[in-house]
Amino acid sequence: MVTLAVLFDRLGPYHRARLRAAGKRMNVTAVELAGESAAYNWDPVQDAANVERVTLFEQADTTEISTTILDTALTKALAEHRPNTVAIPGWSSAGALSALRWCTTTSTPAVLMSATTAHDFTRHWWREWPKKRLVSLFDAALVGGMPHRDYLAQLGLSPRRVALGYDAVDNAHFRKGADLAREQAGRLREEYDLPERYVLASARFVPKKNLPRLIRAFARYRRAAPATAWDLVLLGDGAERPAVEAAIQEEGVAGSVHLPGFKQYDDLPVYYGLAEAFVHASTTEQWGLVVNEAMAAGLPVLVSDRCGCAPDLVTEGENGFTFDPYDADALAALLETVAHGAADRRAMGRESRKQIAQWGPERFARGLEEAVESAHSQPPTSASFLDDLLMKALAHR
Numbered sequence: 001m002v003t004l005a006v007l008f009d010r011l012g013p014y015h016r017a018r019l020r021a022a023g024k025r026m027n028v029t030a031v032e033l034a035g036e037s038a039a040y041n042w043d044p045v046q047d048a049a050n051v052e053r054v055t056l057f058e059q060a061d062t063t064e065i066s067t068t069i070l071d072t073a074l075t076k077a078l079a080e081h082r083p084n085t086v087a088i089p090g091w092s093s094a095g096a097l098s099a100l101r102w103c104t105t106t107s108t109p110a111v112l113m114s115a116t117t118a119h120d121f122t123r124h125w126w127r128e129w130p131k132k133r134l135v136s137l138f139d140a141a142l143v144g145g146m147p148h149r150d151y152l153a154q155l156g157l158s159p160r161r162v163a164l165g166y167d168a169v170d171n172a173h174f175r176k177g178a179d180l181a182r183e184q185a186g187r188l189r190e191e192y193d194l195p196e197r198y199v200l201a202s203a204r205f206v207p208k209k210n211l212p213r214l215i216r217a218f219a220r221y222r223r224a225a226p227a228t229a230w231d232l233v234l235l236g237d238g239a240e241r242p243a244v245e246a247a248i249q250e251e252g253v254a255g256s257v258h259l260p261g262f263k264q265y266d267d268l269p270v271y272y273g274l275a276e277a278f279v280h281a282s283t284t285e286q287w288g289l290v291v292n293e294a295m296a297a298g299l300p301v302l303v304s305d306r307c308g309c310a311p312d313l314v315t316e317g318e319n320g321f322t323f324d325p326y327d328a329d330a331l332a333a334l335l336e337t338v339a340h341g342a343a344d345r346r347a348m349g350r351e352s353r354k355q356i357a358q359w360g361p362e363r364f365a366r367g368l369e370e371a372v373e374s375a376h377s378q379p380p381t382s383a384s385f386l387d388d389l390l391m392k393a394l395a396h397r
Contacts, residue, residue: 002026002372005083006113007099009062010037011053013265014289016045017170021361023050025369029081030054033070033095034062039204043264054081062095067396071098078102085372087111087142091134097395104137104383109375111368112141113166115286117308118151132156133390137383139375142166142367144287145312161374165367167287167309171296171360175353177269178297188270195231195258199335200275200299202268202290203282205238210304210325212240212247214281217331219251221339224332229256230339235271237262272297276345277338282307283325292359295319295352300345302334313359319351 004026008015011032022028028051035044035058047053056073057065074095078086079102088099088110103110112135135155143149144167153159181188189196199218203209211234218232234244234257241259248257263271272278278294278301285307294301295313301320303310314320321337323330337343383391 002085002376003029003081003083004085004087004368004372005029005031005078005081006087006368007031007033007089007095009033009089009093009095010035010040010042011045012040012042013045013173014169016048017173017361018168018364019051020048021365022368023048025365026372028052029083031056031074031077033057033074034060034065036061038063041262062093067094067098070094071395074098075102083108085109085111085375087113087368087371088138089113090116091131091138092394094395097134097391100134100137101383101388101391101395104381104387107380107382109139109372109380110137111371111375112138112152112157113143114141114152115144115148115167115308116151117147117286118154119147119306120284120286120308128155130390130394133387134394137381137387139378139381140371142364142371144308147308147311148286161371163367163370163374164312165359165363167289167292168359168361168364169289169292169296171292171356173265174269174272174293174296175298177266178273181270181273185274189274192260192270192274193258194233194271194274195256197228197276198231198233198258198274199277199279199302199339200233200235200271200294201279201281202235202271202293203280205236205240205244207240208282208284209236209240210281210283211244213325213328214279214331215244215247215251215253215257217281217328218257218335219253220328220332221335222253222256225336226340228340230276230335231256231258233258233260233271233275235260235263235268268293269297272299275299277302279331279335280304280307281325281331285309292356295356296360298349298353300338300343300348301352302331302338313355315351315355319348319355
């Protein structure tokens with residue numbers, strides 16, 4: 001019988017939906033390293049009914065915990081629960097490296113969970129070599145989609161040992177919530193202070209989200225558009241907010257760009273449900289779960305071609321369009337096409353829902369089960385003395 005420990009830094013709504021689906025197929029323990037996160041300020045999530053949950057540090061962020069203390073607590077937790085498989089998010093964090101060392105030391109199969117692609121950053125051989133060593137210590141993997149599987153193949157992991165479906169959200173939450181919002185559109189538009197027609201974006205306000213350029217593209221669309229031009233609603237917050245506000249003022253679109261701030265999970269379907277379309281303009285993005293959310297809500301999506309989800313989720317002209325995130329004119333033209341051109345937004349929204357239905361929590365659970373079975377189909381990987389030193393050194397860097 002499979003007894004699986006699944007690690008995450010901090011459990012959020014997406015993790016709960018995935019774990020709930022996985023718990024229907026396997027005996028799952030969720031190991032949450034910390035109960036707080038400065039990067040993702042979600043409200044605490046309830047436990048999944050069919051999954052045991054262990055939180056190592058309830059009142060801390062992983063960035064505040066020393067590597068030694070984290071390693072001691074995680075090693076103890078794994079030893080106490082003694083899973084026969086461990087699913088580990090990535091290969092670079094102290095928690096991931098600690099779990100991988102425990103697996104190689106105890107001959108426990110390790111499943112890598114990854115949303116990294118070859119195009120996330122400029123790759124250099126002196127950084128890729130240690131990654132290849134680390135990836136070779138995993139017995140199987142669960143990744144987001146095709147670009148992520150291809151990157152692991154470049155790092156030496158056979159595609160036959162890599163399952164797809166890691167990056168999933170609770171589709172039903174966004175589908176049902178968006179439909180309910182549309183039924184109460186008049187009341188909710190007033191309650192949430194939303195414009196009559198708008199394109200939605202949702203992102204942390206950090207440089208890679210490319211928000212000032214998105215605003216410039218939106219401003220160009222507004223200048224060329226008819227009187228019925230849409231507004232832009234931009235959810236989120238972060239260190240780049242002053243740059244975002246400056247771009248709004250410079251482009252003269254203060255009256256048509258709305259910044260409601262960071263919104264919790266239960267509020268999100270309203271913003272999706274009352275929107276006309278969704279745009280995500282990141283210059284680099286491992287996946288882009290907000291695209292999943294928008295598609296589940298039934299929206300056409302405009303997605304940067306640097307987003308890891310684009311090859312798997314966006315079918316050009318059917319449920320949306322991709323674009324070069326550095327080309328503001330191209331994005332402005334796409335906004336014009338979707339808002340006022342020949343695009344059939346309702347048909348595109350239906351296609352979004354049809355496509356994302358194949359990438360929900362059940363896909364995550366099936367993929368994770370497939371990866372676990374693959375990991376158990378061969379002898380567990382062991383680490384050499386050099387590999388062990390590498391893991392220790394990287395954990396303390």
